[in-house]
Amino acid sequence: MKIENTKAQMRKGVLEYCILSILNKGDAYTSEILSTLKNAHMIVVEGTIYPLLTRLKNAGLLSYRWEESTSGPPRKYYVLTENGQLFLKELDKTWENLVNAVNQVTTIKSTENE
DSSP, X not given: OOXXXXXXXXXXXXXXXXXXXXXXXXXXXXXXXXXXXXXXXXXXOGGGHHHHHHHHHHTTSEEEEEEEETTEXXXXXXXXXXXXXXXXXXHHHHHHHHHHHHHHHHTOOOSTTO
């Protein structure tokens, strides 16, 4: 088993949550989302974001609008919908519970050595 595969799977598991969290702070176009994820070491392959954005849009959690750009073609800005905001609130609770559970499990001291 390769550690890199496991690390990638862990990141993939929270990528949708991260995208929704980014958009909760404000509308963003794809390269801004990618940049934020890359800076946080959350994404390795850029191509993985496009299917995620499409899936989130098709689920009604995101919408988008086109804006003219002074430095090139129009940009597609993604927007968190009202359903997306509600969904994110639920994920926030789930994430907090998950982090607490993982911390609890990983910090258990062995009683065998005492």
